[in-house]
Amino acid sequence: MKKQVLALSILALAAGGAFAQANDTLAKIKASGVITEGVRESSGLSYTLGNGQYTGFHYDICANIIKDLEKSVGKKLETKYQPVTSQNRIPLVQNGTVDIECGSTTNNATRQKDVAFAVTTYVEEVRIAVKANSGINSIKDLNGKTVATTTGTTSVQTLRKNERAGGIDFKELYGKDHSDSFLLLESGRADAFVMDGSILASNIAKSKSPADYKIVGEVLSVEPIAIMIRKDDPAFKKAVDDSIKAQIKSGELNKLWDKWFLQPIPPANVKVGLALSDATKNAWANPNDKPMEDYAAKK
Numbered sequence: 001m002k003k004q005v006l007a008l009s010i011l012a013l014a015a016g017g018a019f020a021q022a023n024d025t026l027a028k029i030k031a032s033g034v035i036t037e038g039v040r041e042s043s044g045l046s047y048t049l050g051n052g053q054y055t056g057f058h059y060d061i062c063a064n065i066i067k068d069l070e071k072s073v074g075k076k077l078e079t080k081y082q083p084v085t086s087q088n089r090i091p092l093v094q095n096g097t098v099d100i101e102c103g104s105t106t107n108n109a110t111r112q113k114d115v116a117f118a119v120t121t122y123v124e125e126v127r128i129a130v131k132a133n134s135g136i137n138s139i140k141d142l143n144g145k146t147v148a149t150t151t152g153t154t155s156v157q158t159l160r161k162n163e164r165a166g167g168i169d170f171k172e173l174y175g176k177d178h179s180d181s182f183l184l185l186e187s188g189r190a191d192a193f194v195m196d197g198s199i200l201a202s203n204i205a206k207s208k209s210p211a212d213y214k215i216v217g218e219v220l221s222v223e224p225i226a227i228m229i230r231k232d233d234p235a236f237k238k239a240v241d242d243s244i245k246a247q248i249k250s251g252e253l254n255k256l257w258d259k260w261f262l263q264p265i266p267p268a269n270v271k272v273g274l275a276l277s278d279a280t281k282n283a284w285a286n287p288n289d290k291p292m293e294d295y296a297a298k299k
Contacts, residue, residue: 034077037082045122058122094230105226106224107224120283124197148172159194244287261275
């Protein structure tokens with residue numbers, strides 16, 4: 001009987017430990033020696049170079065975070081890369097497949113019900129990309145046109161909600177990822193591509209003829225972009241936040257901005273040419289995890 005009680009006690013302790021790790025990413029990665037990073041194939045902040053290699057602004061920030069996490073857990077960590085899409089990124093964080101998502105995810109109130117976000121690393125402006133000779137210069141010029149965006153993103157809903165879009169009728173076309181959406185514009189199947197400015201600028205810079213495109217029109221929305229982690233995991237969130245704050249304080253984020261937006265980048269070695277905005281400077285000066293609704297309220 002005593003053996004049975006002891007066995008049950010050991011099982012209970014093991015189950016309790018597993019449950020604790022489910023909500024304690026630091027404990028999980030310390031026990032396994034592995035951290036799984038969510039990466040994107042064609043985002044402006046995280047993209048693939050092929051052969052299982054990834055790079056980008058958020059990728060570099062996360063590499064620095066992982067170095068700091070290694071100090072926290074007292075051991076070298078193996079980083080596994082899990083490609084994610086706009087559609088599956090939240091479920092993969094929720095179910096524990098991905099420990100830290102380093103793509104280009106907007107922090108909003110709806111998503112905060114399912115996941116948590118680190119402090120904002122980049123404040124995005126949603127804009128419109130078109131062919132330079134299209135004659136499209138604003139929202140009103142989209143009437144009767146075909147507008148592309150990426151499945152699982154909020155950009156077209158944002159466009160439709162814009163007060164200047166009243167009475168504008170356009171057809172929607174969805175790409176499976178950002179490069180696919182840009183291809184819809186490039187091939188002429190779409191007249192415009194609505195998305196985060198950094199993603200538009202990056203795709204234009206990497207295109208065959210960057211001069212053939214331009215970013216036009218009104219700023220459709222201002223969105224805080226942040227690294228996504230599991231909800232209700234305060235120790236891990238603090239560790240990630242502390243690393244980002246340290247990178248801000250040391251000037252590392254400024255260096256990474258210069259590297260990724262103002263210098264030639266792989267694989268085409270062209271400049272994106274995106275200046276650091278006042279909104280992003282302010283987010284760095286006052287680190288916070290406020291959702292985009294808070295930004296909208298200030299407008």
